[in-house]
Amino acid sequence: MPVGNKKLPEEKVFKDPVHRYIHISDELIWDLVGTKEFQRLRRVRQLGTTFLTFHGAEHTRFNHSLGVYEIMRRIIEVFEGRPHWNGNEGLLCLSAALLHDIGHGPFSHSFEKVFNTDHEEWTRHIILGDTEVNTVLRRMGEDFPQQVADVIEKTHPNKLIVSMISSQIDADRMDYLQRDAFYTGVSYGHFDMERILRVMRPTEDQVVIKATGMHAVEDYIMSRYQMYWQVYFHPVTRSAEVILTKILQRVKDLKNEEYPFKYPPHHFESFFRGAITLEDYLDLDESVAMYYFLMWQKEEDAILQDLCRRFMNRRLFKYVEFDQHFMMNEWLRLQQLFADLGVDPAYYLVVDSSSDLPYDFYRPGEEEDRVPIHLLMPDRRLRELSRESDVVEAISGKKRTDHKLYYPSEVLEEPGQEDTKQQIKDILHLKLGKVER
Structure with a gap:
């Protein structure tokens, strides 16, 4: 096995719509990109079901991972020769930047919810297991894969390196905000990354920002806030995720009931058993999952057939917003009313909640990985960002949460059982508020 890393005879360049160019000059990185585990990320979308809301959101984890690598490369260029930076790292x-998302599965978060998997755990398995990725990494030494895994897991002793890829302002977030904004076509996620990169400085424990770059960081924080509520938590995307989750749940339930599938879920077998092998995990991507959703439209089971048709043809659930008091006062009654219509509330009446904390500061005694952003002042002191920025201080530590109830609105428009349907409408409209369309 070759040992160490060499510079490529000629630099490789990827044309990128966000960063213009992605530069690779290290043989190690080039060979990691060529592994089958990394190439699989071309078949896993970055934003899951968001393509059903923003039709341009077809970009992949492959795109994003290359982008995070490129930002990391630029940060390292800024850090070269500065105190606290070891060029040997x-x-x-x-490597950690490139591989940080390699464990993501199809429609990652919905999939994890049903099958109780964790993409971070699978990232570790891919880096440390019998894979092409592991073989390439071991050229740098037998302990190098473990070091890469530790950086991604935030357990590496070098906190500076960890903060470069996982903190409140890091290479990962700076890429996905810009990339997701570009592909969804929204204006929220744009900020002056070049300025932020120029004012980043290494310290012993974390990346800090020169005080002169504070306004660029304010812009970044607000971009993140807007992207979460306008894109990542978009109610239509969440409706698609709800249906996707219920498809997987229905298949799992039918499997337990020994239902005779016309199109058996072979690629899901080990997931049902809870004995997933690395090979099984890597064999399942979004192109495979979409094939099953397509074919399950022809199944005899009416619920699975309907849910798959809804997902494939974008016939999504409608939603209403509600508060927590509803759960105690009306939830059981509403479930029974839907059941009276012949609609199984277990699959067709779904509560979904989203929450985000756009920026947090240090809270003594809390076990939290939200290391605050520090500004490097002219006198070389460090000041926590929200103590200097009125904009950031206004949203610091403020967690926003909303709750939505998703349901199939068309069943309320069909003729028959008018009294039951009117009771449902009264609850949805009067108790919860205006129905969203």
């Missing part, structure tokens, strides 16, 4: 940073 560069390849570790670049």
Whole structure:
């Protein structure tokens, strides 16, 4: 096995719509990109079901991972020769940046919810297991894969390196905000990344920002806030995720009932058993999952057939907003009313909640990985961002949460059982508020 890393005879360049160019000069990085585990990320969308809301959101984890690598490469260029930066750690940073999302599965978060998997755990398995990725990484030494995994898991002793890829302002977030904004076509996620990169400085424990760059960081924080509520938590995307989750749940339930599938879910077998092998995990991507959703439209089971048709043809659930008092006062009654209509509330009446904390500061005694952003002042002191920025201070530590109830609105428009349907409408309209369309 070759040992160490060499520079490529000629730099490789990826044309990128967000960063213009992605530059690779290290043989190690180039070979990691060529592994089958990394190439699989071309078949896993970055934003899951968001393509059903923003039709341009077809970009993949492959795109994003290359983008995070490129930002990390630029950060390292800024850090070269500065105190607290060890140039020998560069390849570790670049490898961790490139591989940080390699464990994501199809429609990642919905999939994890049903099958109780964790993409971070699978990232570790891929880096440390019998894979092409592991073989390439071991050229740098037998302990190098473990170091890469530790950086991604935030357990590496070098906190500076960890903060470069996982903190409140890091290479990962700076790429996905810009990339997701570009592909969804929204204006919220744009900020002056070039300015932020120029004012980043290494310290012993974390990346800090020169005080002169505070306004660029304010812009970044607000971009993140807007992207979460306008894109990532968009109610239509959440409706698609609800249906996707219920498809997987229905298949799991039918499997337990020994239902005779016309199109057996072979690629899901080990997931049902809770004995997933690395090979099984890597064999399942979104192209495979979509094939099953397509074919399950022809199943005899009416619920699975309907849910798959809804997902494939974008016939999504409608929603209403509600408060927590509803759960105690009306939830059981509403479930029974839907059941009276012949609609199984277990699959067709779904509560979904979203919450985000756009920026947090240090809270003594809390076990939290939200290391605050520090500004490097002219006198070399460090000041926590919200103590200097009125904009950030206004949203610091403020967690926003909303709750929505998703349901199939068309069943209320069909003729028959008018009294039951009117009771449902009264609850949805009067108790919960205006129905969203």
